[in-house]
Amino acid sequence: MDFEKLSAYKKLQELAKNPPDLTKNSVFNIDRIKNFVAKSKDYTLFYAGERVNEDIIKTLFELAKEASALEKMQNMQNGEIVNFIRGFPSENRAALHTATRDFFSGDKKSKTANEAKALAYAEYEKLKRFLAEIETFDRFQDLIMIGIGGSDLGPYANFLALAHLIKKGRRAFFINNIDPDNLHRVIESANLDKTLVAVVSKSGNTLETMTNEAFLRDCFVKAGLDPRKHFVAVTGEGSPMDDKSLYLDTFYIWDWIGGRFSSTSMVGGVLLGFAFGMEIFTEFLKGASEMDHAALNPNLSENIPLLGALLSIWNRNFLHYETLAVIPYSQALSRFPAHFQQLSMESNGKHIDKEGKRTPFQTGMIIWGEPGTNAQHSFFQLLHQGVDPIPIEFIGFIESQSRFDFIFNGTTSQEKLLSNLLAQSISLATGKKSDNPNKEFDGNRPSHILMAEQLTPKTLGELLAYFEHKTAFEGFIWNINSFDQEGVQLGKVVAEKIIDQFASERKKEFNEGYGVAKAYLELFKKV
Numbered sequence: 001m002d003f004e005k006l007s008a009y010k011k012l013q014e015l016a017k018n019p020p021d022l023t024k025n026s027v028f029n030i031d032r033i034k035n036f037v038a039k040s041k042d043y044t045l046f047y048a049g050e051r052v053n054e055d056i057i058k059t060l061f062e063l064a065k066e067a068s069a070l071e072k073m074q075n076m077q078n079g080e081i082v083n084f085i086r087g088f089p090s091e092n093r094a095a096l097h098t099a100t101r102d103f104f105s106g107d108k109k110s111k112t113a114n115e116a117k118a119l120a121y122a123e124y125e126k127l128k129r130f131l132a133e134i135e136t137f138d139r140f141q142d143l144i145m146i147g148i149g150g151s152d153l154g155p156y157a158n159f160l161a162l163a164h165l166i167k168k169g170r171r172a173f174f175i176n177n178i179d180p181d182n183l184h185r186v187i188e189s190a191n192l193d194k195t196l197v198a199v200v201s202k203s204g205n206t207l208e209t210m211t212n213e214a215f216l217r218d219c220f221v222k223a224g225l226d227p228r229k230h231f232v233a234v235t236g237e238g239s240p241m242d243d244k245s246l247y248l249d250t251f252y253i254w255d256w257i258g259g260r261f262s263s264t265s266m267v268g269g270v271l272l273g274f275a276f277g278m279e280i281f282t283e284f285l286k287g288a289s290e291m292d293h294a295a296l297n298p299n300l301s302e303n304i305p306l307l308g309a310l311l312s313i314w315n316r317n318f319l320h321y322e323t324l325a326v327i328p329y330s331q332a333l334s335r336f337p338a339h340f341q342q343l344s345m346e347s348n349g350k351h352i353d354k355e356g357k358r359t360p361f362q363t364g365m366i367i368w369g370e371p372g373t374n375a376q377h378s379f380f381q382l383l384h385q386g387v388d389p390i391p392i393e394f395i396g397f398i399e400s401q402s403r404f405d406f407i408f409n410g411t412t413s414q415e416k417l418l419s420n421l422l423a424q425s426i427s428l429a430t431g432k433k434s435d436n437p438n439k440e441f442d443g444n445r446p447s448h449i450l451m452a453e454q455l456t457p458k459t460l461g462e463l464l465a466y467f468e469h470k471t472a473f474e475g476f477i478w479n480i481n482s483f484d485q486e487g488v489q490l491g492k493v494v495a496e497k498i499i500d501q502f503a504s505e506r507k508k509e510f511n512e513g514y515g516v517a518k519a520y521l522e523l524f525k526k527v
């Protein structure tokens with residue numbers, strides 16, 4: 001059913017004409033904060049700061065029901081084909097990233113999901129054996145991960161989120177950009193003799209990754225090292241990279257795992273397992289798997305991924321806000337906005353629906369963000385007094401990861417951090433009147449807060465899955481295909497043509513040089 005034809009859509013258009021005014025004390029008060037709360041597993045979603053009321057929330061839930069959002073989520077987790085455009089050539093695949101972490105519940109799943117789970121579990125066990133073996137011989141201290149897009153952003157964000165737990169003596173480096181300075185800085189730092197290299201590419205033919213792999217192999221050879229004793233592959237089974245003669249070991253993913261949804265597969269597993277050990281990687285998977293279950297909860301006020309999606313849709317399609325700022329009040333989540341940027345914008349930056357028709361409504365938001373409180377000293381001026389309101393998703397934790405703190409002027413740093421987070425959400429909502437227009441705050445700037453006790457491997461897994469399912473629910477309700485990325489292909493094709501031009505220029509130079517060399521080579525009848 002087309003999104004704009006749902007009956008709840010028309011009701012929401014009406015309700016959007018007069019959203020609640022949060023600047024009024026009679027509206028934004030303690031009761032409201034206590035009422036507009038939802039919980040899933042370790043996370044609480046406080047959404048009093050959004051421009052919603054009971055009627056709007058009820059109608060948003062109706063929208064989800066009319067769009068069969070929960071059924072589509074169940075179908076996705078059962079391995080049904082969800083990645084398709086009806087009537088046109090498309091990928092026609094499942095999106096079974098939940099199968100890469102479903103090792104704990106023992107829930108009865110579909111045959112497809114069970115087969116996928118078995119494949120993923122075999123790779124999980126292979127990784128466990130591989131890491132135990134290199135541990136025995138203390139073979140590697142450093143890991144260099146080569147990958148880009150979904151083969152970098154999620155794994156890197158998750159690595160930084162847990163960096164304080166890194167195994168003693170171990171380090172990780174990341175080569176993602178084709179900019180040669182990226183690789184140069186890494187080999188200036190890593191101890192190549194004790195370095196494991198994970199080449200991560202689902203397709204096995206991404207320009208940046210293949211180029212960086214060849215470049216790094218050359219560096220290893222020039223250092224007198226055999227790359228085959230240092231390089232492992234993480235790639236699609238049967239991809240151009242699937243050649244065991246070139247690698248110490250190979251870890252597989254499959255076409256039913258989208259790159260931006262692959263953090264809990266071996267794409268993230270080799271890095272997190274090497275850096276933190278299998279126990280921590282397993283806790284991370286457990287958290288993601290628990291949020292997978294929460295996303296199936298029919299009690300919508302306990303299904304925060306669905307509620308998060310509905311709040312985004314309310315802000316996007318009915319209040320017509322174009323972007324969403326993701327502001328984690330946690331320095332450890334510094335690269336999470338970048339991961340969520342790809343996850344959301346590559347999934348839902350689409351202009352046609354699953355029937356191949358142009359959408360007459362807005363779809364994916366522009367996602368951006370930086371950690372707080374730093375962001376307060378950067379772009380919060382615009383968030384408070386800019387012309388256009390910008391919805392914000394705050395993320396916060398009651399406790400710091402280290403619990404290493406200091407009381408200054410009577411409070412700890414963690415208390416100061418949380419106070420700022422709450423103050424921002426409240427002041428953006430309530431605003432402030434003033435006779436001086438330059439000191440006036442309009443308020444009614446929507447935000448919600450995702451809060452947990454502490455950022456641990458498990459709550460990180462839950463957070464990752466929250467964002468994955470929120471993204472998928474948005475696509476289900478918009479009836480768009482969130483699981484392909486045709487939009488990235490054109491740029492690549494044009495780039496290849498220009499690269500070929502450089503190559504032929506070089507050959508021509510070489511031929512000219514060769515022309516001169518030819519005089520000598522002809523002496524030896526080399527040509």
Ligand SMILES: O=P(O)(O)OC[C@H]1O[C@H](O)[C@H](O)[C@@H](O)[C@@H]1O
Nearest residue numbers: 149150151201202203206259488
């Ligand atoms: O993992 P790979 O096959 O190397 O792909 C890496 C990335 O490049 C592609 O262009 C897509 O934009 C991403 O979704 C993907 O994650």
